[in-house]
Amino acid sequence: xxxxxxxxxxxxxxxxxxxxxxxxxxxxxxxxxxxxxxxxxxxxxxxxxxxxxxxxxxxxxxxxxxxxxxxxxxxxxxxxxxxxxxxxxxxxxxxxxxxxxxxxxxxxxxxxxxxxxxxxxxxxxxxxxxxxxxxxxxxxxxxxxxxxxxxxxxxxxxxxxxxxxxxxxxxxxxxxxxxxxxxxxxxxxxxxxxxxxxxxxxxxxxxxxxxxxxxxxxxxxxxxxxxxxxxxxxxxxxxxxxxxxxxxxxxxxxxxxxxxxxxxxxxxxxxxxxxxxxxxxxxxxxxxxxxxxxxxxxxxxxxxxxxxxxxxxxxxxxxxxxxxxxxxxxxxxxxxxxxxxxxxxxxxxxxxxxxxxxxxxxxxxxxxxxxxxxxxxxxxxxxxxxxxxxxxxxxxxxxxxxxxxxxxxxxxxxxxxxxxxxxxxxxxxxxxxxxxxxxxxxxxxxxxxxxxxxxxxxxxxx
Numbered sequence: 001x002x003x004x005x006x007x008x009x010x011x012x013x014x015x016x017x018x019x020x021x022x023x024x025x026x027x028x029x030x031x032x033x034x035x036x037x038x039x040x041x042x043x044x045x046x047x048x049x050x051x052x053x054x055x056x057x058x059x060x061x062x063x064x065x066x067x068x069x070x071x072x073x074x075x076x077x078x079x080x081x082x083x084x085x086x087x088x089x090x091x092x093x094x095x096x097x098x099x100x101x102x103x104x105x106x107x108x109x110x111x112x113x114x115x116x117x118x119x120x121x122x123x124x125x126x127x128x129x130x131x132x133x134x135x136x137x138x139x140x141x142x143x144x145x146x147x148x149x150x151x152x153x154x155x156x157x158x159x160x161x162x163x164x165x166x167x168x169x170x171x172x173x174x175x176x177x178x179x180x181x182x183x184x185x186x187x188x189x190x191x192x193x194x195x196x197x198x199x200x201x202x203x204x205x206x207x208x209x210x211x212x213x214x215x216x217x218x219x220x221x222x223x224x225x226x227x228x229x230x231x232x233x234x235x236x237x238x239x240x241x242x243x244x245x246x247x248x249x250x251x252x253x254x255x256x257x258x259x260x261x262x263x264x265x266x267x268x269x270x271x272x273x274x275x276x277x278x279x280x281x282x283x284x285x286x287x288x289x290x291x292x293x294x295x296x297x298x299x300x301x302x303x304x305x306x307x308x309x310x311x312x313x314x315x316x317x318x319x320x321x322x323x324x325x326x327x328x329x330x331x332x333x334x335x336x337x338x339x340x341x342x343x344x345x346x347x348x349x350x351x352x353x354x355x356x357x358x359x360x361x362x363x364x365x366x367x368x369x370x371x372x373x374x375x376x377x378x379x380x381x382x383x384x385x386x387x388x389x390x391x392x393x394x395x396x397x398x399x400x401x402x403x404x405x406x407x408x409x410x411x412x413x414x415x416x417x418x419x420x421x422x423x424x425x426x427x428x429x430x431x432x433x434x435x436x437x438x439x440x441x442x443x444x445x446x447x448x449x450x451x452x453x454x455x456x457x458x459x460x461x462x
Contacts, residue, residue: 281333336362
């Protein structure tokens with residue numbers, strides 16, 4: 001459990017091998033940081049080499065200017081130093097593309113690839129799917145050996161025998177690292193930028209995923225972005241799980257279904273009135289039946305705190321939660337990402353007092369809340385693909401931000417996309433990760449009590 005103002009913590013539930021795994025994780029992280037530092041050095045030297053002042057010095061003092069240019073060129077191309085490291089600016093990008101065509105390697109890319117390989121191998125210590133001679137392990141060995149045809153044959157056979165959902169779930173823990181490793185080693189410089197985001201644990205740019213232009217024609221969008229209170233449904237409310245624990249909240253999120261939110265006033269064990277808010281994400285459905293809203297919404301929402309979904313939730317809270325009342329947000333999938341954005345809203349800590357934000361299976365873990373007293377929790381099962389979109393995995397590139405408790409665990413019981421469901425998460429916590437369940441229940445203990453006024457709102461998608 002993290003305290004306000006303290007460093008974040010991460011629990012991977014790896015059992016007695018935690019200490020050794022933690023040391024290897026630290027080595028992988030240091031390799032990734034070293035790769036980024038070497039890459040930054042290459043960018044800096046390239047910028048100096050292309051500086052107009054250096055070019056002007058060639059005319060004033062040809063001998064000294066030429067020596068400086070030769071020294072810079074040597075630094076950027078020496079195989080015993082930075083390797084082939086030109087990058088940045090038009091000239092640097094052209095030089096980098098020429099180097100890729102000539103199969104020139106850079107020290108930064110080699111360090112990054114080594115960090116990714118170590119992270120992939122660390123997954124093998126936590127997942128039976130990565131054991132020696134398993135199809136998944138043979139596929140990864142083929143990828144690492146540069147044998148894409150063999151890897152594709154193994155993948156097709158795995159899909160034929162076990163199905164696409166099971167194969168995706170088996171690959172999910174290391175899928176992001178494997179994809180990044182392939183991108184850095186395939187000789188194609190045009191996909192390196194996305195791979196570096198995986199290496200460094202940073203999110204891609206906000207414009208990387210197309211989405212609705214929220215700033216355009218606001219008058220036409222406003223009516224569709226409002227949260228609409230549904231008529232009271234006593235039968236539905238009576239059927240909700242009133243246990244008050246995280247698994248009960250997940251079962252209630254599943255009962256709510258996509259595109260709705262529940263705001264429930266609760267009188268805690270200390271007699272204080274609080275508000276519990278449940279935010280299910282838009283539904284995940286297979287492409288053959290409808291659009292895959294959850295994955296698309298998750299990607300588009302990573303860097304968008306002003307999505308219609310988030311704005312509608314904020315508007316509903318401002319209408320239904322009395323000023324200053326303590327609020328706990330529990331979100332699943334895209335609902336978890338929206339909860340994290342709400343914790344950074346200007347009203348957080350003043351008009352809306354968020355005490356807890358719990359994101360389950362979310363692509364974007366909550367971080368940097370406006371109110372430093374807000375407790376942040378991120379839960380992710382390692383076979384769920386959705387958290388992978390935000391870089392969350394069993395071997396993280398970066399330590400968690402201050403104040404965030406991040407917990408992952410492995411439960412191969414479900415295939416993709418079933419493993420992302422709120423009901424599946426509740427079952428997994430009860431069966432596989434009861435310590436995690438109890439830990440989160442302890443945090444949310446003030447919100448376990450007598451339920452009062454409850455309001456269900458219908459929300460826009462995305």
